[in-house]
Amino acid sequence: MIRTLIADDEQLVRAGLRLILEAAPDIAVVGEAADGDEALAAAVRLRPDVVLLDVRMPGTDGLAAAPRIVAAGPRVVMLTTFDRDEYVHGALRAGAVGFLLKDTPPRELAAAVRTVAAGNAMLAPTVTRRLISSFAERGPARREAARQRLARLTDREAAIVREVARGDANADVARRVGASEATVKTHVSRALAKLGVANRVQLAILVHDADLLEE
Known part of the structure; x- marks a missing residue:
């Protein structure tokens, strides 16, 4: 319950x-x-x-x-x-x-x-x-700090994190990156731990701060 x-x-x-x-x-x-x-x-x-x-x-x-x-x-x-x-x-x-x-x-x-x-x-x-x-703070200093934090991720983790930041569920992310849903969950959990953020919302904000969705 x-x-x-x-x-x-x-x-x-x-x-x-x-x-x-x-x-x-x-x-x-x-x-x-x-x-x-x-x-x-x-x-x-x-x-x-x-x-x-x-x-x-x-x-x-x-x-x-x-x-x-x-x-x-x-x-x-x-x-x-x-x-x-x-x-x-x-x-x-x-x-x-x-x-x-x-x-x-x-x-x-x-x-x-x-x-x-x-x-x-x-x-x-x-x-x-x-x-x-709209409200992620994207000044040069914050952008650089966010990118430095995200640099801790592997290439695979970074790719999955960018998809998560678009607002998609794990199943949608899995289809897009060609992985299983369980694999996506594992990579997201590792990314949260590496970046020291509490949840997927804060993860998405960090990606937006870094301006990575525009690339």
Whole structure:
């Protein structure tokens, strides 16, 4: 059972998300929170697997709370009404594994929770890729630093990492590079360890910082 915490300042939104998620046989909503401080306290107390965290909340908002919740152990997915929330990028850098729009269809919402709980990042939605691409910091110094870090990878690892940064799932990457899905997973895991990043989102940001997708 995937233990999930919902953090949103609107009660109706929380009720709707709970209704959708609890219709899935493998997901249990273990708690709710109305702001970032409540979300952090609930995350520590209830130890959920996944936290759906609203970006905009009064008091401590989701962006401020995300790093502390990630540090407490759960995997964090940001919730937003608009795909213009550029400051979500800060949460991605802090360790959140992606974000969802609040109008995500019910089936996709449950699938997203399963994906995140399984250890994958929410890179597939076009809006996530656009955020990473648009808000990665690409000054010369950052670009060079990112390239130096990526130079630790083997040629094969680097090729797979570039495909992952485009937002594709392991199965799609495997078809594109002519490898098995298990091989792709192994290379991604090694790349994460070598680069010292927490997840595929941070990996993608590093590739974008290096401007390697334009080459």
